[in-house]
Amino acid sequence: MQAFKQINGLVVPLDRANVDTDAIIPKQFLKSIKRAGFGPNAFDEWRYLDHGEPGMDNSQRKINPDFVLNQSRYQGASVLLTRENFGCGSSREHAPWALEDYGFKVVIAPSYADIFYNNCFKNGMLPIILSPSIVDTLFAQVGASVGYQLNVNLEAQTVTTPGGEVYAFEVDAFRKHCLINGLDDIGLTMQQQDKIKLFEQKHQLAQPWLFK
Amino acid sequence: MAKTLYEKLFDAHVVHEENGTALIYIDRHLVHEVTSPQAFEGLKLANRKLWRPASILAVPDHNVPTTDRSAGVAGISDPISRLQVQTLDENCATYGVTEFKMNDARQGIVHVIGPEQGATLPGMTVVCGDSHTSTHGAFGALAHGIGTSEVEHVMATQCLVQKRSKTLQVLVEGELGLGVTAKDVALAIIGKIGTAGGNGYAIEFAGSAIRGLSMEGRMTLCNMAIEAGARAGMIAVDDTTIDYVKDRPFSPKAELWSAAVAYWRTLHSDPEAQFDAIVSLNAADIQPQVTWGTSPEMVVGIDGRVPSLDMAKNEVQRADWERAYAYMGLEANTAINAIHIDKVFIGSCTNSRIEDLRAAAAVAKGKHIAPNIKLALVVPGSGLVKAQAESEGLDQIFIAAGFEWREPGCSMCLAMNADRLEAGERCASTSNRNFEGRQGQGGRTHLVSPQMAAAAALAGHFVDVRTFN
Numbered sequence: 001m002q003a004f005k006q007i008n009g010l011v012v013p014l015d016r017a018n019v020d021t022d023a024i025i026p027k028q029f030l031k032s033i034k035r036a037g038f039g040p041n042a043f044d045e046w047r048y049l050d051h052g053e054p055g056m057d058n059s060q061r062k063i064n065p066d067f068v069l070n071q072s073r074y075q076g077a078s079v080l081l082t083r084e085n086f087g088c089g090s091s092r093e094h095a096p097w098a099l100e101d102y103g104f105k106v107v108i109a110p111s112y113a114d115i116f117y118n119n120c121f122k123n124g125m126l127p128i129i130l131s132p133s134i135v136d137t138l139f140a141q142v143g144a145s146v147g148y149q150l151n152v153n154l155e156a157q158t159v160t161t162p163g164g165e166v167y168a169f170e171v172d173a174f175r176k177h178c179l180i181n182g183l184d185d186i187g188l189t190m191q192q193q194d195k196i197k198l199f200e201q202k203h204q205l206a207q208p209w210l211f212k
Numbered sequence: 213m214a215k216t217l218y219e220k221l222f223d224a225h226v227v228h229e230e231n232g233t234a235l236i237y238i239d240r241h242l243v244h245e246v247t248s249p250q251a252f253e254g255l256k257l258a259n260r261k262l263w264r265p266a267s268i269l270a271v272p273d274h275n276v277p278t279t280d281r282s283a284g285v286a287g288i289s290d291p292i293s294r295l296q297v298q299t300l301d302e303n304c305a306t307y308g309v310t311e312f313k314m315n316d317a318r319q320g321i322v323h324v325i326g327p328e329q330g331a332t333l334p335g336m337t338v339v340c341g342d343s344h345t346s347t348h349g350a351f352g353a354l355a356h357g358i359g360t361s362e363v364e365h366v367m368a369t370q371c372l373v374q375k376r377s378k379t380l381q382v383l384v385e386g387e388l389g390l391g392v393t394a395k396d397v398a399l400a401i402i403g404k405i406g407t408a409g410g411n412g413y414a415i416e417f418a419g420s421a422i423r424g425l426s427m428e429g430r431m432t433l434c435n436m437a438i439e440a441g442a443r444a445g446m447i448a449v450d451d452t453t454i455d456y457v458k459d460r461p462f463s464p465k466a467e468l469w470s471a472a473v474a475y476w477r478t479l480h481s482d483p484e485a486q487f488d489a490i491v492s493l494n495a496a497d498i499q500p501q502v503t504w505g506t507s508p509e510m511v512v513g514i515d516g517r518v519p520s521l522d523m524a525k526n527e528v529q530r531a532d533w534e535r536a537y538a539y540m541g542l543e544a545n546t547a548i549n550a551i552h553i554d555k556v557f558i559g560s561c562t563n564s565r566i567e568d569l570r571a572a573a574a575v576a577k578g579k580h581i582a583p584n585i586k587l588a589l590v591v592p593g594s595g596l597v598k599a600q601a602e603s604e605g606l607d608q609i610f611i612a613a614g615f616e617w618r619e620p621g622c623s624m625c626l627a628m629n630a631d632r633l634e635a636g637e638r639c640a641s642t643s644n645r646n647f648e649g650r651q652g653q654g655g656r657t658h659l660v661s662p663q664m665a666a667a668a669a670l671a672g673h674f675v676d677v678r679t680f681n
Contacts, residue, residue, distance in 0.1 A: 016535070017528045018407055018507050022647045027628045031275065031292040033249035033299050035360075045649045054292055083528055085408035088441065089645060090626075091343040092247065093359035114411055114443045115343060115357055122361035172375065174233040185361070186260070189369040192228055192235060196263075196371055199227040199237055207335065209464035209472045210239050211266075 002124035003182030006153045007105050009078035013142045014068055019082060020089035021116060025098040028053055038094055039101030043069060073146045079106045081138055086127075087116025096123045106152050108159065110135050121175045122185065126154060128169045154180055214484035216379045217448055218414040221354035221479070225337050227371055235371045239336040240348075243270040243309070243363070244322045245300035246628070247341030251364035252303040262307050263370040269331050270304050270311040272297045273321045274628045278591050278618035285314055293629065320594020320620040323347040323561035327431065328596055330460025334449045334476040339366055344561045344644065346437040349446035350430035351453055352479040354414075356443040378488040380413040380442065381481075384421040386495035391678040393571070394429035395563060395642070395661035397421065397493075398436035399501035403511040405491055410442030413489065416481060417447050421495035427456040428567035435562045436644055439508040448480035502548050502674055503646045503659040505536035510646070512548060514664070514676045520544035539648055540656050541636070549674050551658070555639040556581070556588040556669040557651070558615075558662055560625035563642035564593030566600050568662040573606040575666035575677060581614035582672030588615040589631060591623040615669070627652045640668040 029041045031054060040058040047069060049062040063070050069077075080099065086109040087095060096119045099107070105125060110132040112120075120127045130138070141161060142148045151160040154176060159167045178185065189196075204211045215223070225236040248270070255261070262268070275293035285301065288294035297314060304311035312318045318325060323344050326332040338348040338355035341363040348355035358372065366372055382401055402409075415437050417430075425433065430447050437445025447453075454473055457463050464472045481487075499513030510533070512519070518537070521544060524530040537543060542551070558564070558572050569592060581588050590610050592598035598620055601607055607617045624631040625643035627650070633639055635654025642665050643650075646657040660668065667677040 015531070017532050020507075020645075020647045022626075022645070022650050026649055026653070027626050030246050030628065031290070031296050033253070033296055035250045035253070045653055051653050085411065085441070088407055089343065089438075089647060091341060091345075091357035091359055093250075093341075093361060096359075111408060111411060113408075113441060115359060119359035119361065122359060172233070173231060174373070185373060186258070186365050186368050189235060189365065189371055189373065192371075193369070195228050196235070196237070196369060200264075200370070203225075203237060207472070207475065209333070209468045210336065212462075212464065212468070 001122070001182045001184060004105065004124055004126055004154055004179045006155065007078060008149050008151050009106060010074065010076050011079040011081050011142050011148050011150050012068060012074040012077035013139050014080060014082040015139060017083035018085045018088055021087055021092050021095040022089055024087065024095040025092065026052070030092060030094055035097060036101060038098035039103070042098040042102045043067070076103070078103055079108065079150050079152065080104050081135070081142060082107065082109045083135070084110045084132070086112050088113035091115040093119045093122070096120045096125055100125050108135065108138065121179060124179065124182065126152065126179060128152070128159060130159065130167055130169060134167055214482035216481040216485040216487060217352065217416050217446055217479060218354065218377065218379050221335065221337070222376060224335065232375055234374050234376065236337060236374050237371055238339050238366050239267065240331060240338045241268045241366050242322045242326050242338065242340035242345065243268055244274060244342060245272045245296045246274045247360050248303065248363055249296065249299045250360050251367060252307070254364040255367060260368045262367050265308045267370065268309045269326065270300060270309050271319055271322050271325055272300050272314050274622045274626065276314050276621040277629055278621050278623045278631055281315055281619055317595040317599065320597065321561045321564060321622055323435065324564060324593030324597065327351065327427070328460070328594055330457055330463035333457060333463065334453055334479050339372065343438045344435050346443065346445045347431050347435040347561060349434040349437065349444055350427060351457070352446060352449035352476065354444060354446065357438065377414040377444065378412050380410060380415045380489045380491065381487040382415055382417050383419040383490060383492045384417065384495050385419040385492070386421055387424070388421055388495045388498060389678065391663060392498055392500060393661040393663065394425050394432040396498055396501045398433050399503065399508065399511045399659065400493060400498045402436065402440045402508045403501070404493065405440055407439060407507050407509045408441045410437065410440040413442050414444040414446065415440065415442040417445060422447060423450060426567055427452060428565040431565065432562055439644055449476045500661060500664050500677055502664065504540065504542060504548065505533065506539055506646055506648050508644070508646060508659060510536055514548055514674060516548055518542050518544055518546045549676065552584060552638070552673040553640050553658070553668055554584070554586050554637040555633060556585060556665050557624040557639055557641040557643060558589065558665050559591030559593070559623050560643035561593065562644045563662050564591060564597065566597050568642065569597065569601045569606050572662040572666040573609045575663050576613040576615065576670065577609050579613055579670045581669045584672045585669055588669045589618060589624060590615050591618045592620045594620050624651050626650060640665045640674065
């Protein structure tokens, strides 16, 4: 996993609540057996005017000029600013894969669905929670200023605006540690395999029917 | 100290806990073809093996056709879908994982077959790369969906890294009215607390109305905990649970059965246990529910109307509703029973079990779908549900009424296979998500119970199943 410490990123505002993972990456793209290449189909139904299918040449498709990601001022964005309960619905990790492949490193929202939130950290992406009123402020600032960038510092746990306002955010210490160091979860857990084996023996004695 | 059911289940599986982060042991890992290929590939690349292959049960369900399967996997017409199913078959063979293949009589939706086989047991931790894994909490199990990275993690280590959830008790007291089902209870709860209401929580459903539900009903309810934002939903073990589990292929037998039952009897929240939050509903107040919008929380009773913007709680919701009106092709204040539909889907991990099919067939018996219905699908949750329904003659009731009787799978719940809505088509669906595009790009989904779906198919529009004949 790629390590994440700090970025200065162009911000794109996606002003919708309850954006679900079906919208982030529609089901037809889940047929892939690969982990990469979902970026061109992130938000497919909103981003293009035709119906997308795997294998299409996306550069030839008609884009929806009204969709915010398609506007020229937001090209190259790496920070997605959005509303509450982002990533709800399906547990598909294809959603963070698609966002990450598109180029996002950070999502900022007042809240997230639990599974999506968790999946982000497994893919080197940082989902930041800020209060609804701060998110409102950021939406207003992004709209008012072309080229609006935020500085996100994971070590300091801060988001800094171009005007110098600094907003602190919370993040679980273990997740932060893994993200900053780009650590592979499985490798870390394997270091505890003696404990797992010991637990498994006790568990089998207590509930032998689970091991039949 | 008094504990909630969630705390008992969590504590019984902690391998290690430090600074609020726990490593918990996973008893049952269910696997399907969509969220597993990248996990198997990850194992292969890192040269890791499965920690405990016997803990895994795999089945293809999302991509499988619900029409003729006599040509086997080679007969799946979409080559990308075919490759995904073949990849599951190959991975299971390579790693020694038990799999019910597409043409196995036991094949079906992963959340139907787990309980049906006794592979889901009370007290277990159950995971699957699928958000509707919350279904299995109906058995007094700790069950939730995980991402593919976590699928790989569980495969390699038999464990998950977890933080404890907060606990939410949803109390439903009283008796449900005739024609009001677990699906209506689920939708009524989501209507009350919203799709983010359960974020960060594990929900325990309790109260006399919940105790009165069959296991099928309890699975429907826990299935939709995720639609309320809670990864896990659960219900305490009682006689209904134990009677269902007894004599299933994977259930404990003989002296192990008695030992298991003795333990399972402890799987309920202690009377003094404290929840972080409590929500109460009165069962008698719950009507048959119909969603009108593009989120499960956009729901009203069958007597209701599409809400108007002045009822929105804030600007964000107002904008959400405006988009939903446009997408759904509906205006504020439209009466729900005036909404005509084009297609009907009875199936999915929410409502495809035998009890669901019996309830829908009871409504459809001796009648016929309305002329405006282009397609009415009944997709049983598993091969065994299908066989049971056929032995009871339910298939013939549906076919005589103009429904199509299909092979088991996820089908039009998410339209990964050929079963889908065309743009602008409106569907009464017993599935769990009415998101934009969920059943096909531009398709319009209304979530309802099996009875309500069957009644809508006959009438051509939504009707109150309680007074429909």
